[in-house]
Amino acid sequence: MPPGDDIDRIMAVMVAAFDPAFGEAWNRRQVEDALLLGNCHYLLIAEHGEAPLPGEPTAGFSLSRHGYEEEELLLFAVDPQYRRRGLGAALLAQFAASARTRGAERLLLEMRQDNPAEHLYRQFGFSPVGRRAGYYRTARGACLDALTFACNCEEIDGEAHS
Ligand SMILES: CC(C)(COP(=O)(O)OP(=O)(O)OC[C@H]1O[C@@H](n2cnc3c(N)ncnc32)[C@H](O)[C@@H]1OP(=O)(O)O)[C@@H](O)C(=O)NCCC(=O)NCCS
Structure with missing residues (x-):
């Protein structure tokens, strides 16, 4: 289990980053339960693109679940005040690198x-592999599809492709 401070950091970005209209954000209990499993991993990023030092604000985080040769990005967010500075792309590259150290090939x-995150994912090398019709329900009751994207680790060079 990570230190409570790190969960606080994740939750602060979670609350700021996800639009409540889509119901994508997790609550603290969900994050804690995932991280208790042992196959879930998180990364934090600060404004300068590295893990935040004590006392430094957290700009973004990722949460992923490893399974054999695959790792799934469960949550990925950058606080709105730090967006469009390349931190999302940097975090995605760090996620890919760390997943590879755990044996992920995909x-x-x-x-x-x-x-809009789709732009970033496609630049990075992800491509669509599936669709779950009506998987998400918005606060206003509309149904939205879930799109699944995949990327082979061997095709990643650590930088987002433009
Ligand atoms: C998706 C997210 C993490 C991107 O973070 P970010 O730090 O702004 O991303 P970057 O600055 O690294 O963006 C890199 C490139 O991705 C593309 N991109 C990122 N956000 C975009 C947007 N809202 N619209 C269009 N393109 C976008 C752009 O090409 C951008 O490069 P540019 O700024 O030079 O044009 C952030 O918008 C976010 O937290 N969104 C809410 C949470 C969310 O939806 N997470 C994904 C769940 S699946």
């Missing part, structure tokens, strides 16, 4: 349709 993620 990376997976799922996002709601029309999430």
